[in-house]
Amino acid sequence: MLARWRRGRTLSRTGAGLAATFLLSLSVVAGGIAQQKWEAPAEAKKVKNPVKTSPAVIEAAKKIATTQCAPCHGTSGKGDGPAAAALPVKPADWTSKAVQAETDGEIFWKITNGRGPMPPWKHLSENERWGLVHYIRTLVKK
Ligand code: HEC
Incomplete structure (x- = not known):
């Protein structure tokens, strides 16, 4: 028993x-x-944007963003491009507080290195990548 x-x-x-x-x-x-938190190394965060913003810099970056980034990030950068739905990880909303709170250096590093479905953009020149950071800043009203 x-x-x-x-x-x-x-x-x-x-x-x-x-x-x-x-x-x-x-x-x-x-x-x-x-989605796991994604952080750039401390050293990368400290790097200052060496490119001075200007209408020409913004215009060039907008062209790259519209052709290369918009399929995932959307035309207004909100992470709602047509390809976003098919991705296991959502593209970042560039207009979010979380992204805007990052330093230029951190955003530059993420664009450069990518993660998962976010491709690395090392083939763009450094100036183009810093220009994209400036462009991302223009998407929200201060
Ligand atoms: C194939 C889809 C895709 C394309 C194209 C793409 N991204 Fe992304 N991106 C993503 C995804 C997905 C994430 C989120 C990655 C994660 O959190 O692991 C992301 C994240 C980011 C982030 C990080 C935001 C943050 O602070 O965490 C930045 C900045 C970014 N993308 C910029 C760009 C730029 C600039 C381009 C064009 C040159 C681009 N992306 C093209 C999919 C894409």
């Missing part, structure tokens, strides 16, 4: 253990898909 009870206890314990393991692996998978 006692032996059977014990066996029952052991079995249900194993069951609970399996369920816990299963739930744990589910949340690990979910965590892998959910």
